[in-house]
Amino acid sequence: MNRVTVSVDTCKGCGLCTTACPQKILVLAHNKLNAKGYHPVEVTDMTKCKGCALCALMCPDVALKVEKEV
Ligand code: SF4
Numbered sequence: 001m002n003r004v005t006v007s008v009d010t011c012k013g014c015g016l017c018t019t020a021c022p023q024k025i026l027v028l029a030h031n032k033l034n035a036k037g038y039h040p041v042e043v044t045d046m047t048k049c050k051g052c053a054l055c056a057l058m059c060p061d062v063a064l065k066v067e068k069e070v
């Protein structure tokens with residue numbers, strides 16, 4: 001399975017990655033706050049991740065790491 005890791009406390013909750021993801025599996029966690037006081041992004045269903053890394057490319061804060069299954 002492909003894997004996306006979120007650096008929760010680096011994320012500023014801008015939501016850019018949520019719009020970039022073609023699978024629409026990234027959402028802002030409105031019930032959580034990180035150390036900076038932002039709602040961090042979460043992966044809703046990792047099994048649907050295509051490993052395309054568009055989310056990581058889009059993130060201005062380099063808060064996402066994508067590992068594609070080989
Ligand atoms: S790697 Fe692609 S499919 Fe997976 S979460 Fe990021 S944008 Fe979505």
Ligand code: SF4
Nearest residue numbers: 011012014015017059
């Ligand atoms: S683009 Fe980066 S900073 Fe913005 S919500 Fe996504 S992970 Fe967080």
